[in-house]
Amino acid sequence: MMKDILKDASTRMDKSLEALRQELSKIRTGKATTALLDGIKVEYYGSMTPLAQMANVSVSDPHTLSIQPWDKSSLGPIEKAIMASDLGLNPMNNGNTISVPIPPLNEERRRDLVKLIKRFGEDAKIALRNIRRDANDHLKKAEKEDHVSEDARIKAEKEVQEMTDKHVTHVDELLKSKEEEIMEV
Numbered sequence: 001m002m003k004d005i006l007k008d009a010s011t012r013m014d015k016s017l018e019a020l021r022q023e024l025s026k027i028r029t030g031k032a033t034t035a036l037l038d039g040i041k042v043e044y045y046g047s048m049t050p051l052a053q054m055a056n057v058s059v060s061d062p063h064t065l066s067i068q069p070w071d072k073s074s075l076g077p078i079e080k081a082i083m084a085s086d087l088g089l090n091p092m093n094n095g096n097t098i099s100v101p102i103p104p105l106n107e108e109r110r111r112d113l114v115k116l117i118k119r120f121g122e123d124a125k126i127a128l129r130n131i132r133r134d135a136n137d138h139l140k141k142a143e144k145e146d147h148v149s150e151d152a153r154i155k156a157e158k159e160v161q162e163m164t165d166k167h168v169t170h171v172d173e174l175l176k177s178k179e180e181e182i183m184e185v
Contacts, residue, residue: 005135037067038052056068056070139153
């Protein structure tokens with residue numbers, strides 16, 4: 001019972017960290033990365049299709065992404081979807097591929113992005129604390145139902161706290177590294 005509660009908490013905390021990593025990978029740092037376009041969905045034959053399922057997205061140089069669709073008729077909708085996204089990118093269609101230049105960030109935009117990643121980090125920490133609270137509630141419930149002793153519950157709560165601290169440290173490390181990446185000129 002206790003191991004299940006601890007394992008569930010650990011799994012949920014790992015998922016929260018992974019969700020933060022994915023959010024951070026979508027944030028533009030002035031360098032080209034294919035992860036920038038991961039969230040883009042293109043209207044294709046009446047349905048919203050992820051860009052990665054319609055085209056090969058690659059980095060052609062540090063400041064340019066290249067998109068080569070498998071179906072040439074999808075060039076227009078892909079271009080439109082990128083322009084409609086909130087990424088602030090201007091794709092260029094040459095008839096066979098789409099080039100997406102990644103403009104350098106100005107100082108004000110860098111500061112806004114740092115604020116945004118800090119908000120993502122705070123959201124991740126709140127999620128971790130909620131998971132800790134849920135795990136502790138399950139442990140107390142297990143103790144009341146006479147499945148575990150008070151000493152075992154206290155020991156397990158300490159493990160949950162250590163697990164939470166470790167994940168919060170990972171969140172701080174991710175934020176610090178992303179902030180350095182953004183502020184790098």
